[in-house]
Amino acid sequence: MKGLILVGGYGTRLRPLTLTVPKPLVEFANKPMILHQIEALAKAGVTDIVLAVNYRPEVMVNTLKKYEKEYGVNITFSVETEPLGTAGPLKLAEEVLKKDDSPFFVLNSDVICEYPFEELVKFHKAHGGKGTIVATKVDEPSKYGVIVHDIATPNLIDRFVEKPVEFVGNRINAGLYILNPEVIDLIEMKPTSIEKETFPILVEQRSLYSFDLEGFWMDVGQPKDFLAGTALYLNSLKKKGDKSLAEEGEQIKGNVLIDPTAKIGEGALVGPNVTLGPNVVIGNGVRIQDSVVLANSTIKDHAWVKKTIVGWNSTVGKWARLEGVTVLGDDVEIKDEIYVNGAKVLPHKSVSSNVEKESIIM
Numbered sequence: 001m002k003g004l005i006l007v008g009g010y011g012t013r014l015r016p017l018t019l020t021v022p023k024p025l026v027e028f029a030n031k032p033m034i035l036h037q038i039e040a041l042a043k044a045g046v047t048d049i050v051l052a053v054n055y056r057p058e059v060m061v062n063t064l065k066k067y068e069k070e071y072g073v074n075i076t077f078s079v080e081t082e083p084l085g086t087a088g089p090l091k092l093a094e095e096v097l098k099k100d101d102s103p104f105f106v107l108n109s110d111v112i113c114e115y116p117f118e119e120l121v122k123f124h125k126a127h128g129g130k131g132t133i134v135a136t137k138v139d140e141p142s143k144y145g146v147i148v149h150d151i152a153t154p155n156l157i158d159r160f161v162e163k164p165v166e167f168v169g170n171r172i173n174a175g176l177y178i179l180n181p182e183v184i185d186l187i188e189m190k191p192t193s194i195e196k197e198t199f200p201i202l203v204e205q206r207s208l209y210s211f212d213l214e215g216f217w218m219d220v221g222q223p224k225d226f227l228a229g230t231a232l233y234l235n236s237l238k239k240k241g242d243k244s245l246a247e248e249g250e251q252i253k254g255n256v257l258i259d260p261t262a263k264i265g266e267g268a269l270v271g272p273n274v275t276l277g278p279n280v281v282i283g284n285g286v287r288i289q290d291s292v293v294l295a296n297s298t299i300k301d302h303a304w305v306k307k308t309i310v311g312w313n314s315t316v317g318k319w320a321r322l323e324g325v326t327v328l329g330d331d332v333e334i335k336d337e338i339y340v341n342g343a344k345v346l347p348h349k350s351v352s353s354n355v356e357k358e359s360i361i362m
């Protein structure tokens with residue numbers, strides 16, 4: 001089978017992390033975001049994966065090529081000279097996606113869930129339509145694409161409304177599709193939106209169905225959702241009895257994922273909902289919860305960290321206090337005893353005075 005992952009866009013909502021690393025390579029639960037998807041596709045029997053990119057492909061090529069062998073897949077890069085939106089990239093990758101009659105997967109690169117690809121294939125083949133969208137329920141549907149059904153035909157989509165201004169329902173497009181190759185014939189070779197242009201045609205043809213997702217789902221393209229998604233993901237590992245979670249104890253509270261090379265000092269308390277990347281050092285007496293610490297960063301003794309993403313190669317000083325969805329970019333230094341609440345600190349900055357309100361430090 002075949003799959004295409006939409007990896008374009010500049011990831012602006014995940015700045016400052018995306019100023020130095022493309023969004024799909026930012027580690028979610030200690031693994032580049034996109035690897036969660038590549039792994040799930042490979043597990044479902046996908047052998048050809050197209051990454052549709054328009055931003056810094058070199059870095060991605062270098063990082064991802066090495067995983068081809070590990071996962072037993074061919075990864076090709078389809079590079080756009082201008083952003084082609086969410087449908088144009090399918091046309092650009094036509095040769096791979098149409099190489100046989102089997103349906104292909106399309107994934108938004110920033111969604112995290114327990115990808116139900118095998119069930120999705122079965123469901124899609126059984127209804128006989130041209131496309132299936134994975135659906136999930138959310139409380140705030142206005143920032144997503146909303147799916148509306150007829151009561152008489154509960155899986156056949158009756159209307160698809162991208163980013164509705166008025167409430168039409170709360171079952172939304174989870175950003176995962178399976179489509180028949182003929183769907184590509186509906187797309188022109190220009191910047192186009194699958195949500196606004198292609199789905200309405202399929203709805204009109206009464207050939208677009210939805211498949212209900214079980215379990216958690218999150219678009220992790222913004223810091224607040226990245227942290228919330230981390231908590232949901234760790235919880236799902238816990239439910240599955242996954243052995244990679246740290247054992248709870250005097251220093252570990254709730255669900256915590258720790259790279260084997262990370263070190264935790266005496267009297268420190270980590271968790272719940274924390275991930276510590278490679279070579280991270282947590283000092284003595286540190287208290288850290290609901291946070292992500294990326295590779296090679298150090299949290300010095302007695303710092304207090306909550307709802308914070310610490311980017312790579314950064315240092316948080318002694319007795320510092322970080323909270324309120326603070327995000328540190330690459331190579332940031334927070335001096336001793338500093339208080340930071342809801343700041344986004346750009347790469348290579350040093351912060352030596354308190355930041356009490358949401359702000360960008362550059």
Ligand code: GDD
Nearest residue numbers: 006007008009052053083084085108109144145173175219
């Ligand atoms: N290759 C390529 N080229 N990819 C692109 C481009 C482009 O020009 N523009 C966006 N993408 C990719 C993004 O990287 C992302 O993986 C996906 O297409 C969707 O774009 P977002 O910018 O993340 O869209 P959204 O989150 O506002 O809305 C989409 O996702 C929601 C679920 O999270 C829509 O598909 C909604 O209908 C959906 O509910």
Ligand code: MG
Nearest residue numbers: 108110219221
């Ligand atoms: Mg998104």
